[in-house]
Amino acid sequence: xxxxxxxxxxxxxxxxxxxxxxxxxxxxxxxxxxxxxxxxxxxxxxxxxxxxxxxxxxxxxxxxxxxxxxxxxxxxxxxxxxxxxxxxxxxxxxxxxxxxxxxxxxxxxxxxxxxxxxxxxxxxxxxxxxxxxxxxxxxxxx
Amino acid sequence: xxxxxxxxxxxxxxxxxxxxxxxxxxxxxxxxxxxxxxxxxxxxxxxxxxxxxxxxxxxxxxxxxxxxxxxxxxxxxxxxxxxxxxxxxxxxxxxxxxxxxxxxxxxxxxxxxxxxxxxxxxxxxxxxxxxxxxxxxxxxxx
DNA sequence: CATATCTGTAACGATGTTAGTTACATTTGC
DNA sequence: GCAAATGTAACTAACATCGTTACAGATATG
Numbered sequence: 001x002x003x004x005x006x007x008x009x010x011x012x013x014x015x016x017x018x019x020x021x022x023x024x025x026x027x028x029x030x031x032x033x034x035x036x037x038x039x040x041x042x043x044x045x046x047x048x049x050x051x052x053x054x055x056x057x058x059x060x061x062x063x064x065x066x067x068x069x070x071x072x073x074x075x076x077x078x079x080x081x082x083x084x085x086x087x088x089x090x091x092x093x094x095x096x097x098x099x100x101x102x103x104x105x106x107x108x109x110x111x112x113x114x115x116x117x118x119x120x121x122x123x124x125x126x127x128x129x130x131x132x133x134x135x136x137x138x139x140x141x142x
Numbered sequence: 143x144x145x146x147x148x149x150x151x152x153x154x155x156x157x158x159x160x161x162x163x164x165x166x167x168x169x170x171x172x173x174x175x176x177x178x179x180x181x182x183x184x185x186x187x188x189x190x191x192x193x194x195x196x197x198x199x200x201x202x203x204x205x206x207x208x209x210x211x212x213x214x215x216x217x218x219x220x221x222x223x224x225x226x227x228x229x230x231x232x233x234x235x236x237x238x239x240x241x242x243x244x245x246x247x248x249x250x251x252x253x254x255x256x257x258x259x260x261x262x263x264x265x266x267x268x269x270x271x272x273x274x275x276x277x278x279x280x281x282x283x284x
Numbered sequence: 285c286a287t288a289t290c291t292g293t294a295a296c297g298a299t300g301t302t303a304g305t306t307a308c309a310t311t312t313g314c
Numbered sequence: 315g316c317a318a319a320t321g322t323a324a325c326t327a328a329c330a331t332c333g334t335t336a337c338a339g340a341t342a343t344g
Contacts, residue, residue, distance in 0.1 A: 003227050003331085005232060006230070011254075015247060027290085033241040037332085039293085058290060058340040058341065059290055060287095060289040062291060062341070088147065092302085095176055096176070096177050099158075101158050101161055102154070102177070120229065120262070123257060136242075146301090146302075169320075182305095185322085187321095188322085201318070201319055
């Protein structure tokens, strides 16, 4: 269960909200589509709200809706909102500093990590929620 | 401990081998630099050997060395050799197929996954082991 | 203002992955 | 034959993610 599905869930959730523009959608309803517990959804919505992607309302007739138009939300925003881990982890234990390689390898890997993260962000910024929703509606993978 | 450090370790290990071109390096020696158990290193070397990046020899005076020149090995090869997981996982539980979004979202996410993986591979293929080793020697992050 | 309905969040448990460790069979040079 | 290595299986420890329960707080509505 270790791999992180937050991004997948976020895209799913946002697609649900895009399907009901300007209506409050309840966490129970979203949870039913994602097939999980409403609390899991609310936790995720909290992160998306902090990133100003959605707006939630408490109380009766409450729920959540998009804070912007689907074409104003791109997937890079979503990716940074859910703060997924890096693509690859650094060493769990500190390398040996007495070794010329061990001493410097972490800086190099850290640089690579950032480089890749930038690449991912660039790629994701090419997709808006509107694009995703269109794909979902078509049932297409193009 | 969930995040995958195999790629980091692989780059470290290959840098060690690049530092001792044409010599057999023992797993104990590499383990000392990575600060882990030799068995962990041998497991990793097994994967790198299968990808034809290194060659191991059993027995006395055995060890491992690079199978090619450092400038013939690029990091995309390493990335695919250690078969890291995807950047983000799909839903752990199957979405609800009765929902229009739930029915189609997985195909879209799967498409996105592949798109990102391609981007990462492209970026990594821009670095050879020789590049990495040069950075390590300089202690620089550029 | 009482109530029903919703979100927000804390706390805990189940599950699964990763890496570390031990142990041992196998290979190979001397 | 012996010493020195790799290859690999099996087990354990640590940890992250997700699911679940429980409850406090907010808010429409009669």
